[in-house]
Amino acid sequence: MNVETPTAPKFYNTLGRSLESFTPLSAGKVGIYTCGPTVYGDPHIGNLRAFVFEDVLVRAMRYLGYAVTQVMNITDVDDKTIREAKAAGLGLDEYTQPYIDSFLADLDTLHVARADEYPRATRHIAEMIAMIEQLIERGHAYLVDDGSVYFRIASDEDYGRLSGFQLDEAQQGERVASDEYEKEDVRDFVLWKAAKPGEPTWDSPWGAGRPGWHIECSAMSMKYLGESFDIHCGGVDNIFPHHENEIAQSESATGKPFAHTWLHAEHLIVDGEKMSKSLGNQYTLSELIEQGISPRILRYFYLSVNYRQKLNYTAYAVESAAGALRRVDQMRFRLDHTQEEGAPSPKLAAAAKQLRAEFRAGLADDLNLSECLAALFGFVKVVNVEIEHLRLGEGDLWKVRQVLSEVDTVFGVLDPEAWEQETEPSSIADDEVEELISQRREARSNRDFAEADRLRGVLEGHGIVLEDTAQATRWKRG
Template sequence: MPMRLFNTLSGQVDELVPMDGKELRMYACGPTVYDYGHIGNFRTFLEIDVLRRFLKLSGMPIRHVMNITDVDDKIIRNAAAAGVPIGEYTPKYVNAFFEDLDALGVERPEIIARATEAIDRMVELIQKLAEVGAAYRTEDGSWYFRLKAFPEYGKLSKKDLSGMEDGARVDVDEYEKDSARDFALWKAAKPGETSWDTPIGRGRPGWHIECSAMSMKFLGDSFDLHAGGEDLMFPHHENEIAQSESVTHKPLAHHWMHVRFLLVDGRKMSKSEGNFYTLRDLLLKGYKASAIRLALISVPYRHQLNFTFDGLVDATAAIDRLRTFNSRLVKGTFADGENPEVQAAAKKAHEDYLAALGNDLNTAEARAPIFELVRLSNTAMDQGKFYQSDREAVASVLASFDAVFAVIEDHDTEPMRRAVEWAKQEGRLDDVAPELLAQQSLTDEAIDALLAERDQAKKRREFARADQIRKELTEKGIIIEDSKDGVRWKRK
């Protein structure tokens, strides 16, 4: 299954293939662990996860590196405000990040690189840049990259930077997105800041040098794919290219993938707008992690996603439809034989959804044939024209789909439980939806036991007790569905 993906560098959709013909080497910018991740961050991680899963399904070996930025201006500022060293401040947010990834079903990269564990490589790279005249030291002991030493600067973002200031410098990580000035490679130590003793002086790395050093450490001077959010294209990724290629004279990455950030209710997400959400905020409102995953990947990665709560409700309904059908498929009893119409539909759905993903990762187009297959199969079942061979064919398609989308198999209970426990620890119980709190007192086993008791009560014609059990479960957000295939339940 070929993968054609838009390449920011070339400006066109190119086939994504390993340079060595064997293993795809990819680097994806990870989190800066100064706070909890928000849904804009996670949209990027999810789209990269979909790509990774599709490539694996296609049989392509992957060497995926993701960095953890655990030293930068924001971290130092927040740690200072908390009165602790950054080594004590960041673990909380590193652990939270991986818990959130697990909740969303994001696979772990093969290599997770921490900036604070690669200081030596950063220093070596800065020394090499100084040797070729692309880095210089200032009076205070800081080191800067000389933009004029890299004439190709701007080739990724396609910005015209011919009028950039020569020699003007910027030393903070969160500077203006349209600036083009000599940027900090190494920041001289300041009182109270975390710093390292090195051959180039005591200090700490700038943000941009971290990714260059870590990507080349694990993937070599030149690799296949570099991915990240669109906000990183300039200046961060542009700076990575300049730093790395000034030393190696090779393309840092042959393919660049950028995921667009999202809007919330049509507006830019921000705390001042009151529309800023972390994953945990949404879980505490009672939304399932699987629904959040599907909502965030529902629009192709190069398109603007407008995140709304109505969209979350739609994603929840879509997942319920898939899971209800899958339960019917697994638990049903079907006669031997096959329905040619279902067989043909299963084959077409499989081909169409894979083709959509292979065409620039079109997740919206990939969903459509799966839901059409579900509709047709449900109709065939209702008419008694669905057979054992049809179940095998359709189940195979659903398994393939879920290997990429990861929403059919239900893993929602544990993220909800962890979110409530976290709210208790953080003093945020007032933010937890009442139904969610009620649900947490019921394990899956307890629900099954109550439904078994309800079934026995109905058989004994004790309908008042059966109705009482249903009412109790309903009040705690448990939806019960009685069907000819048996009783199904789900958490609201």
């Protein structure tokens, strides 16, 4: 499918804030590090937006012809996991494991393709310690009396180039935690936290303690992708301080450029407002499913807005997404009830070619899925017209399904059968449906429309939708 050289995409790189032509460090290969979850609760639909974006990015790069290695970290040690584990009276691993499982289950539910690696912070303490030692050696970090180690921001001349924040004296002193008074400079951030009573700890050259937050992503991304790699993504809230600090510590440790391209997904908001615990609108996937919103519709909804744009989750918007998806489903349904006859349709061939070209161009344009979807709908229209006029010829059904399945390697939403049963358990068997339809056909041929409509009503009661065509009556569960 992609035997030719990859199509080079353009990406809006947060580092430099401009649209850049993407060139991988190693021809044809792309290493992508995606910031994963902190496992102290179920992810909400905002978290999931970012993960779906990352999924589409990886799928798109593969579609464009690159061999992708995706790594997603799992933060299983930080203030929150420690606090919650303690509150639950559980060990850290014992506490986080169910959330790791449910996180992966949510990804599966949304058809997010698995990353190549899901490194856990607690399993990479040695790598982090090695990096911290290197930073101390090079004069970029220092040990304080209580056994904590801090990164020395003053030693990093270009600190702040990702976020654009120039932290100066005016902003200092605002948020100095009481236990961090030993820092040389309030801007410095912690690499290693000295042990505190009741917290999980690991041995280190500086005594017992645990890693700071940022160091895990530096250590783990480099372990799996190399000291320099292609793409690093996450939510916009990670730009500062997390990603800024990752760059500082990574480049200070190795003297080499860290990630080349930084992509950040904007936030999802709900009814125009930021999600927050107090508003009670931090919906989880299972809550949505309970509300009757299928994961497939949610995935389509995520796809419908550019990742750099805030996504406003509203009931109306989700309905609208469902309507759009219905249009594609309906076309597939009609396709399944269409016969091929005669020569292949030239219009169809042209439309398929156009879809491929526009789809590829849209993906390459900073993942412009709106353009990709517009191309898809353009294709749907042509297919519908060709079906309407009975112009599908030899091999055309295969052609349509083939191109749809190609673009769906990126979208991942177009094939209803690939998703879990979305319809209610059926209250009527196929042969019963067929029997009633045949009775109705009989009634119609006798022009007994009252009886025909009664039978249709019976079927509707079972959730069966009929569509009469000149050739036959087709039906579906809907």
